[in-house]
Amino acid sequence: MLGLNKVAKAIFGSSNDRYVKSLAPLVKAVNALEPRFEAMTDEELKDQTRIFRERLATGEKLDALLPEAFACVREAAKRTLGQRHYDVQLIGGIVLHRGEIAEMRTGEGKTLVATLAVYLNALVGKGVHVVTVNDYLARRDSEWMGQVYKFLGLSVGVIVPNMHDPERQAAYACDITYGTNNEFGFDYLRDNMKYERSQMVQRPFHYAVVDEVDSVLIDEARTPLIISGPTDDKSEMYIAVDSIVKTFQPEHYEKDEKQKSVVLTEAGTEFAERALEDAGLLEGANLYDFENTQVVHHLNQALRANMMYRLDTDYIVKGGKVIIIDEFTGRMMDGRRWSDGLHQAVEAKEGVEIQPENQTLASVTFQNYFRMYPKLGGMTGTAATEAAEFFDIYKLNTVEIPTNLPVQRKDVDDEFYKSEGEKFEAITKAIAEASSRGQPVLVGTVSIEKSEMLSRFLKAKGVEHSVLNARFHEQEAHIVAQGGRLGAVTIATNMAGRGTDIQLGGNFEYRVADELSKLPEGPARDEAIAAIKAEVAAEREKVREAGGLFVLGTERHESRRIDNQLRGRSGRQGDPGFSRFYLSLDDDLLRIFGQQNMLTRVMNSGLGEGEAIVHPWISKAIETAQKKVEARNYDIRKQLLQYDDVMNDQRKVVYEQRADIMDSAKVSDVVLDMRRDTVVDIVETHCPPGTYPEQWDVAALKEALATQVNLDVPVEDWVKEEAVDQEIFTDRLNALLDEKIEAKAAALPEESWLQIEKNFLLQSLDHHWKEHLATLDALRQVVHLRAYAQKTPINEYKSEAFALFERMLKATREDVTRMLAFAEFNWNPEPMAMPDMPDFLKLDGGAQTSGPMFGAGSLLGGAPGAGVFAMGDALSSDELAAAEAVADQFGPDFVAADPESWQRTVARNAACPCGSGKKFKHCHGIRA
Known part of the structure; x- marks a missing residue:
C-alpha cells in the first residue's frame, strides 16, 4: 500500500503540491501588475492605501484587493528596503492571509513575507498583531518592516516590557502592532482586571500573524500565562x-x-x-x-x-x-x-x-488566547511534524512553501559513540578540521552546561569560537549574524527563534553597524562601506568553496523540530551546506527514552576506544524516542487545554460580565436582582419550600437577616400570622431592604451612588473570581487521585468546577448586597476635617463611610469591606496608590490646605479646590 502511495504522489503530486500549484494564478496576477506599480510616483503609491480603503468601504472584499495590495507592498519594499518579494514569498503571503501556516525554510525571508498579509488585513482598520518570540525581534521588525508600512501610510506600534498604559493604548491603536506572545497575553489579562473601559489598552481582536508559530503555539503552550499576587x-x-x-x-x-x-x-x-x-x-x-x-x-x-x-x-x-x-x-x-x-x-x-509565593489573580493558556482571534496565520521553518496538532487545537492548515532555489545542503547520518567524553573529543576534532580549511561551523547544544563543556574542549585545542546561550543573550544577534564568516565557530544553545540569518561570508549590514558606527557620513565612510562589501563578497566565495556552513549537533533534541531548525540554518537560498549529529549512550534522550538493551548491545559489539558507529537500528531508535517524547508533550498540552477549557468558559462569562458592567451607565437593575436572589436564598435556607411555619428556624432566620442584609425585623411575630408563607416573607423583606437602600441612595448625588454600585460590583466579582481561581488550582492538584476510584479526572473536574462557579456567583451576590446594606454614606458639600485620620484620607465633597469601610478591599487582597483604609501608615506606596485610585472611582476627594500638595491629595475627578468650578484634572491637576 505504501508503495502505491509513493507511485500516486510521483504521478499526481502530494495534496500540498496541488494546493501550492492552485495559487499560481494569483501569483501571476500580482506579477502582471508590477509594471503598473513601478510606473507610479512615491505619492501615487502612497495614495493606494486610501483608494483600497475606499473600495473596502463600498463593500469590496479583501480577496478581490489581494493582487493589487500585494503588488503595492512589493513595490514599496523595493523602494524602502531594496528587497523584492520572490514568487514563493507571494505564495507564503497568500497562505498567511487565508489564515493558515506557511512553512518556509530558514533564509527564505519570512519576515518580508508577513508584510503582504499584514498590509492587506490592516486596510480594514481593526488592527493587526504581529507576534514575535522575543522583544528584540519585536523592536527590530517593527522598525525594519515598519519602513514599508509607513511609506504606504499605515501606523506601526510595538509593545515591549515596562511600557505604561497610555503608551500601550497608543501602540494598540496603530494599524499594525508588533509584540511578543507574552506581552499580548498579559495585556489581555490585565485589561480584564481594569475598572474602566477607558483604562483598557487592547482593541477587539481581528487578525494576528505569529512568527515562529511552532515555538509559540506548541512549545510554550505547555505553560499558561499567570498574573499573580503575593501571599x-x-x-x-x-x-x-x-x-x-x-x-x-x-x-x-x-x-x-x-x-x-x-x-x-x-x-x-x-x-x-x-x-x-x-x-x-x-x-x-x-x-x-x-x-x-x-x-x-x-x-x-x-x-x-x-x-x-x-x-x-x-x-x-x-x-x-x-x-x-x-x-x-x-x-x-x-x-x-x-x-x-x-x-x-x-x-x-x-x-x-x-x-x-504567589496566588493566581488571572490566567490563560496560549491556546485559548490565540483561539480568540477571528483569523490567525503563522509562519515557521518547521511545522510539518506538528501539522496534526495545529489542526486539532487551532484548526490551522499547514502549507509547505517551496524554496526559491533548490536546497544544496547535505544531511549525513548520525555518528554514535560509547561515552560523552569520546563524543566530545570527536566533535572537537571535526570542528578544528572544518575551521582550519575555512568552513564555518554552527554547533548546536541542548543546554548551557553542554555549551560550556564543549567550549572548554575547544579552548584546550586552541580553537577560537563564540558561545551563544542565555548568559550572552544581549550579543546573540551580532554573534549569529557573523556565524558564516571564514572559519568561524559558533556554539548555540538551541537555535529556535533567533531571527537572524547566517549568511556565508558574514552579514554586510551588521559589519557596517559594528565597525563604522563612529565614522561620520562622508567620502571616508562611503569608501569603508565599499571595502567591507568587497570583503564580504570575496569571503562568501571562499566559504562556498570550503563547503558552506557546517551544522554540527552535539545530541538529538527531544523534539525533531528543534533538530530541523538547527539543520535549516545551513543551505539558505541555494548555498552549499553540510549537517551531522554526534550522539552517545550518555545523551539524555537515549538514556531516558531510548531502548537501552538494544543500544548497549550494538555499541559494545567490538567497538574500539574513540570509534564511531553508524547503524540504521540506532537511527530508528532515536526517531522512536523522539516520537515518544513528542506524543507525551502533546498529551501534556492537550490535557492542559482540556482543563483550561473548563476555566475558559467561566473566564469568558466573568470577563463579559465585567465589560458589561463597565460599559453600563448604571447597574442598579443588576444590583437589585442580586438583592432579590440573596433574600430568596436566606428565606429558603431557614424556611425550606414545602414546609410548615412550625418547622422553620425563625431564630436563625432573624440572625441571618441581621448579619447579611442589616435588617432587624420581627419575623417571630410574622410567623404567628395566619396564611403566612415564604413568598409573603420574601416580599416583605424585599420591600424593607429596598426602602433602606433607596434611602442611602437618596442621600447622595445620583452620579456618586451609581459609581458606588458599579465599583462594589466589580470589586466583589474580582475578589471572588480570584478566590475561585485558587480553588480551581487546588482542585487540579488533587483531582487526578479520583482515577483510583475508577472515575475520570477531567469529568470530575468539570462537574466540581461548575458547582464551584455557581457558588462563586452566589457569594458575589451576597457580598454586594451585604456591603450596600451595611455601608453608611454621609454627603457633605463643605470641606470636612477629620483630625483622627491621616491627611491623605481627609474627604471633601465625596462619599464617606462609617461601619465597614468600602473601597480598596478586594484590590489590595483583603475581603471587600475589610476596612483597609483604617491604618494609612501601614499601607505600602503601591497599596496607597491603589487605595487612592479606588477612592477616586468612588467619589471621595482628597484635599489639603496647601496648593503645593493638591497633586498628591486631590482626586482627578473632584472639583478643583481653587474654586474654578472645573474638575481638578482639567484645572490645577494637569500634570507637566
Missing part, C-alpha cells in the same frame, strides 16, 4: 525543608526523569518524618496526616528542586535571582517564575533571596 512569606519553611532534603540519600527517593517528578520511598518517608520532627516542623507522628499538608507540599517541591532541576540547564543564577531557561530556545525568561512554590524551593536550594 504570606514562608521563606523560613523553604530554607528549613531544603536543608533536610540536602541530607537525603539515593535510597530515600525515586526519580522519574520523564515526568520530572520525585517520590519518597518507605525509607525516605521514615527519614523525612524523623528529620522534620527534630526540626519542629511535623505535627503528630505521621507525615501524611491532614495537619501536615503544607509541610508535605514544601517537601515535595524541595525534592524536585534538588533532585530534578539543574543549574545551567533548567535555570541560571544571575544578579542574586533564579532565572528560568527556556528548554526550547535556551533563552533567559526573566520575570517568569515556576508556580506552586517550585521557584521558591529552587531559590532556597541556591541560597538566594526567596520571593513570596
Whole structure:
C-alpha cells in the first residue's frame, strides 16, 4: 500500500503540491501588475492605501484587493528596503492571509513575507498583531518592516516590557502592532482586571500573524500565562525543608526523569518524618496526616528542586535571582517564575533571596488566547511534524512553501559513540578540521552546561569560537549574524527563534553597524562601506568553496523540530551546506527514552576506544524516542487545554460580565436582582419550600437577616400570622431592604451612588473570581487521585468546577448586597476635617463611610469591606496608590490646605479646590 502511495504522489503530486500549484494564478496576477506599480510616483503609491480603503468601504472584499495590495507592498519594499518579494514569498503571503501556516525554510525571508498579509488585513482598520518570540525581534521588525508600512501610510506600534498604559493604548491603536506572545497575553489579562473601559489598552481582536508559530503555539503552550499576587512569606519553611532534603540519600527517593517528578520511598518517608520532627516542623507522628499538608507540599517541591532541576540547564543564577531557561530556545525568561512554590524551593536550594509565593489573580493558556482571534496565520521553518496538532487545537492548515532555489545542503547520518567524553573529543576534532580549511561551523547544544563543556574542549585545542546561550543573550544577534564568516565557530544553545540569518561570508549590514558606527557620513565612510562589501563578497566565495556552513549537533533534541531548525540554518537560498549529529549512550534522550538493551548491545559489539558507529537500528531508535517524547508533550498540552477549557468558559462569562458592567451607565437593575436572589436564598435556607411555619428556624432566620442584609425585623411575630408563607416573607423583606437602600441612595448625588454600585460590583466579582481561581488550582492538584476510584479526572473536574462557579456567583451576590446594606454614606458639600485620620484620607465633597469601610478591599487582597483604609501608615506606596485610585472611582476627594500638595491629595475627578468650578484634572491637576 505504501508503495502505491509513493507511485500516486510521483504521478499526481502530494495534496500540498496541488494546493501550492492552485495559487499560481494569483501569483501571476500580482506579477502582471508590477509594471503598473513601478510606473507610479512615491505619492501615487502612497495614495493606494486610501483608494483600497475606499473600495473596502463600498463593500469590496479583501480577496478581490489581494493582487493589487500585494503588488503595492512589493513595490514599496523595493523602494524602502531594496528587497523584492520572490514568487514563493507571494505564495507564503497568500497562505498567511487565508489564515493558515506557511512553512518556509530558514533564509527564505519570512519576515518580508508577513508584510503582504499584514498590509492587506490592516486596510480594514481593526488592527493587526504581529507576534514575535522575543522583544528584540519585536523592536527590530517593527522598525525594519515598519519602513514599508509607513511609506504606504499605515501606523506601526510595538509593545515591549515596562511600557505604561497610555503608551500601550497608543501602540494598540496603530494599524499594525508588533509584540511578543507574552506581552499580548498579559495585556489581555490585565485589561480584564481594569475598572474602566477607558483604562483598557487592547482593541477587539481581528487578525494576528505569529512568527515562529511552532515555538509559540506548541512549545510554550505547555505553560499558561499567570498574573499573580503575593501571599504570606514562608521563606523560613523553604530554607528549613531544603536543608533536610540536602541530607537525603539515593535510597530515600525515586526519580522519574520523564515526568520530572520525585517520590519518597518507605525509607525516605521514615527519614523525612524523623528529620522534620527534630526540626519542629511535623505535627503528630505521621507525615501524611491532614495537619501536615503544607509541610508535605514544601517537601515535595524541595525534592524536585534538588533532585530534578539543574543549574545551567533548567535555570541560571544571575544578579542574586533564579532565572528560568527556556528548554526550547535556551533563552533567559526573566520575570517568569515556576508556580506552586517550585521557584521558591529552587531559590532556597541556591541560597538566594526567596520571593513570596504567589496566588493566581488571572490566567490563560496560549491556546485559548490565540483561539480568540477571528483569523490567525503563522509562519515557521518547521511545522510539518506538528501539522496534526495545529489542526486539532487551532484548526490551522499547514502549507509547505517551496524554496526559491533548490536546497544544496547535505544531511549525513548520525555518528554514535560509547561515552560523552569520546563524543566530545570527536566533535572537537571535526570542528578544528572544518575551521582550519575555512568552513564555518554552527554547533548546536541542548543546554548551557553542554555549551560550556564543549567550549572548554575547544579552548584546550586552541580553537577560537563564540558561545551563544542565555548568559550572552544581549550579543546573540551580532554573534549569529557573523556565524558564516571564514572559519568561524559558533556554539548555540538551541537555535529556535533567533531571527537572524547566517549568511556565508558574514552579514554586510551588521559589519557596517559594528565597525563604522563612529565614522561620520562622508567620502571616508562611503569608501569603508565599499571595502567591507568587497570583503564580504570575496569571503562568501571562499566559504562556498570550503563547503558552506557546517551544522554540527552535539545530541538529538527531544523534539525533531528543534533538530530541523538547527539543520535549516545551513543551505539558505541555494548555498552549499553540510549537517551531522554526534550522539552517545550518555545523551539524555537515549538514556531516558531510548531502548537501552538494544543500544548497549550494538555499541559494545567490538567497538574500539574513540570509534564511531553508524547503524540504521540506532537511527530508528532515536526517531522512536523522539516520537515518544513528542506524543507525551502533546498529551501534556492537550490535557492542559482540556482543563483550561473548563476555566475558559467561566473566564469568558466573568470577563463579559465585567465589560458589561463597565460599559453600563448604571447597574442598579443588576444590583437589585442580586438583592432579590440573596433574600430568596436566606428565606429558603431557614424556611425550606414545602414546609410548615412550625418547622422553620425563625431564630436563625432573624440572625441571618441581621448579619447579611442589616435588617432587624420581627419575623417571630410574622410567623404567628395566619396564611403566612415564604413568598409573603420574601416580599416583605424585599420591600424593607429596598426602602433602606433607596434611602442611602437618596442621600447622595445620583452620579456618586451609581459609581458606588458599579465599583462594589466589580470589586466583589474580582475578589471572588480570584478566590475561585485558587480553588480551581487546588482542585487540579488533587483531582487526578479520583482515577483510583475508577472515575475520570477531567469529568470530575468539570462537574466540581461548575458547582464551584455557581457558588462563586452566589457569594458575589451576597457580598454586594451585604456591603450596600451595611455601608453608611454621609454627603457633605463643605470641606470636612477629620483630625483622627491621616491627611491623605481627609474627604471633601465625596462619599464617606462609617461601619465597614468600602473601597480598596478586594484590590489590595483583603475581603471587600475589610476596612483597609483604617491604618494609612501601614499601607505600602503601591497599596496607597491603589487605595487612592479606588477612592477616586468612588467619589471621595482628597484635599489639603496647601496648593503645593493638591497633586498628591486631590482626586482627578473632584472639583478643583481653587474654586474654578472645573474638575481638578482639567484645572490645577494637569500634570507637566
